[in-house]
Amino acid sequence: xxxxxxxxxxxxxxxxxxxxxxxxxxxGVASSVDAAGLRSELSVVAGEDAINADQSVLxxxxxxxxxxxxxxxxxxxxxxxxFERELFAxxxxxxxxxxxxxxxxxxxxxxxxxxxxxxxxxxxxxxDLSSVYDTRRAGNYSVRYTAVHQVFRAVDKGSLPALxxxxxxxxxxxxxxxxxxxxxxxxxxxxxxLAGRDPEATYGCSSPSTLTTxxxxxxxxxxxxxxxxxxxTTWYRTWFGATSSYxxxxxxxxxxxxxxxxxxxxxxxxxxxxxxxxxTIAYTYKTTSNRIYICSAxxxxxxxxxxxxxxxxxxxxxxxxxxxxxxYGYSQCQSLASSRPYDALRNADNYAYAADYAP
Numbered sequence: 001x002x003x004x005x006x007x008x009x010x011x012x013x014x015x016x017x018x019x020x021x022x023x024x025x026x027x028g029v030a031s032s033v034d035a036a037g038l039r040s041e042l043s044v045v046a047g048e049d050a051i052n053a054d055q056s057v058l059x060x061x062x063x064x065x066x067x068x069x070x071x072x073x074x075x076x077x078x079x080x081x082x083f084e085r086e087l088f089a090x091x092x093x094x095x096x097x098x099x100x101x102x103x104x105x106x107x108x109x110x111x112x113x114x115x116x117x118x119x120x121x122x123x124x125x126x127x128d129l130s131s132v133y134d135t136r137r138a139g140n141y142s143v144r145y146t147a148v149h150q151v152f153r154a155v156d157k158g159s160l161p162a163l164x165x166x167x168x169x170x171x172x173x174x175x176x177x178x179x180x181x182x183x184x185x186x187x188x189x190x191x192x193x194l195a196g197r198d199p200e201a202t203y204g205c206s207s208p209s210t211l212t213t214x215x216x217x218x219x220x221x222x223x224x225x226x227x228x229x230x231x232x233t234t235w236y237r238t239w240f241g242a243t244s245s246y247x248x249x250x251x252x253x254x255x256x257x258x259x260x261x262x263x264x265x266x267x268x269x270x271x272x273x274x275x276x277x278x279x280t281i282a283y284t285y286k287t288t289s290n291r292i293y294i295c296s297a298x299x300x301x302x303x304x305x306x307x308x309x310x311x312x313x314x315x316x317x318x319x320x321x322x323x324x325x326x327x328y329g330y331s332q333c334q335s336l337a338s339s340r341p342y343d344a345l346r347n348a349d350n351y352a353y354a355a356d357y358a359p
Contacts, residue, residue, distance in 0.1 A: 037067030038117070042145050042174040045126060050180040053136045057179065061145065062124035063172075065117040072114045072152045076106065080115065080125045083132045084275075084283065085325040087147045090129070092139040092181075101132030102275050103316045103325050103348070104283040105309055107297050113279065114152070138181050145174040148326050148336075148343065171340070204270035205294060210306065211267050217307035218314070218355075219261035225351075225358035226254035238334060239354035241341025253321040253351065257314045260289060265310075269294045282309050289319040304356075312352035323348040 045058040061079055065071045075081045079088075084104035090097040117123055135141065151170050202208045228235060229251035232244040240250055268291065275283060276295035283293045292313045298306060315323040326347040327336055333353050337344040344350045 037065060037069075038071060038073070038149070038151065038170075038172055039064040039066050040145050040172050040174040041124075042143065042177050044177055044179045050182040051135075053138060053181050053183040055130075056128045057130040057133075057135050057141075057181075058126055059129050059143065059177070060124060060126050062122050063117060064122040065119055067153070068119050069153045070119055071117045073117065073149050074109055074113050075115050076104070076113060077147060077149050078115070079127045080123060083127075084280075087145060088129070088133070089144045089146050090133045090141065092135075092137060092141050097133050097135070097141075098286065098318075099132060100134060100285070100287065102283040102285060102293075103313075104275070105281045105312050105325070105349075106328060107279050107281060108329075109150075110279060135181055138183055140178065140180050142176045142178045144176045145172075147172055148340075150327070150332075201264060202267045202269070203272040205267050206269065207299070208267075210299070211294070211310075213303065214306040214310045215261055215265055217303070218311035219258055221307065221355040221358065222254050222257040222261065222311055222314075222351075225355040226251055226258055228358045229254055233359075235354070235357065235359055237337070238357075239337050239350050240344050241337035243341045243345055246345055250345070250351075250354075253315065253323075254355065256320040257311065257351075257355075260317065260320055261310070261314055264290060266291050267294050268292070282313055284313045284316050286316055286318050286322055289317045308352050308356055311355050312348050315348040315351040321348070321351060322346075323351060325349070 039062075041060075041062040041064065043060050045060060051057055063073065063078065063080075076084055077087075083101040084106075086099040086101075086103070088099075090099075115123055129135065129143065149170050149172050202211060205211060229247060232247055236247060236250070240246065243250075273283075273293035273295060276293065279297060280295040281297045281301065282295055284291060292310065298309060301309065315321040316325075324346050326343050327333065328349050330353055333344065333347065333350045336347060337350060
């Protein structure tokens with residue numbers, strides 16, 4: 001590929017972009033084998049040693065099944081079909097680069113969400129890392145794929161159940177791959193989708209009163225959780241595990257959400273929420289502190305879960321908790337707290353469920 005063909009504006013660079021299964025040469029392969037029998041590989045698309053700051057950073061991502069059983073993984077827990085959560089650790093000259101893509105709350109997985117990887121087989125895609133990480137400044141960059149996958153094995157796709165206690169998230173990571181950026185690109189203030197709007201509460205939403213009710217209920221729940229998070233109680237351990245030294249941190253994050261949800265939140269629906277899919281309930285960005293994008297599936301949820309969704313999205317905001325989407329769901333969040341408590345501390349749905357069930 002001629003790299004001059006990859007030039008584009010900041011808006012394109014930080015938009016959602018995945019180039020599927022391009023035929024390219026690769027260099028600098030980084031891979032690792034995990035206990036799950038899945039090998040993750042990451043490599044920079046071959047070309048010049050240094051990439052210009054105004055060009056796309058293309059990486060090839062692969063998942064290889066090294067076991068003797070077919071494996072199923074959820075597409076949205078990988079970058080194979082796009083980005084809707086943070087999946088890479090990226091730094092420039094040792095300084096972390098924040099994820100700038102969407103963080104989406106989803107309904108339970110459907111059959112089409114599962115990707116089958118045959119025993120001994122692999123799936124791969126060429127992804128545009130610069131679509132969701134800011135690579136417009138010169139420096140030496142390092143990238144590592146690091147994610148938690150729900151893996152199901154040796155069944156027919158039609159018999160895959162909804163996520164439940166039988167699923168245990170399995171951490172999968174690649175080794176580190178590096179590249180250099182030369183020059184500095186012209187930097188605008190923010191992506192087009194986050195550009196300033198008039199200070200109204202809703203855009204294109206059919207029922208503003210439903211959103212007001214959901215926000216009010218969410219605020220009440222996180223306020224109750226802030227009051228409950230004063231010591232290392234059974235309730236705290238259920239949702240955050242053996243992290244007793246973080247009680248005050250967790251309480252502060254509930255307090256941040258309570259404060260922020262007491263102010264105006266702008267809701268975007270329909271054409272104002274361009275990254276919605278049929279299985280997405282809502283999404284937001286870490287870099288905002290007052291915007292939630294509402295998808296059609298939101299309106300089909302119960303009033304209780306709509307409040308859960310609003311609380312969930314608030315914990316993604318850097319001004320509240322800067323939380324990620326490690327996993328979703330009542331039992332999955334409890335399992336995460338039990339098996340990987342420090343991942344629970346950074347998972348938005350753990351905070352949202354903790355708020356739902358605060359004493």
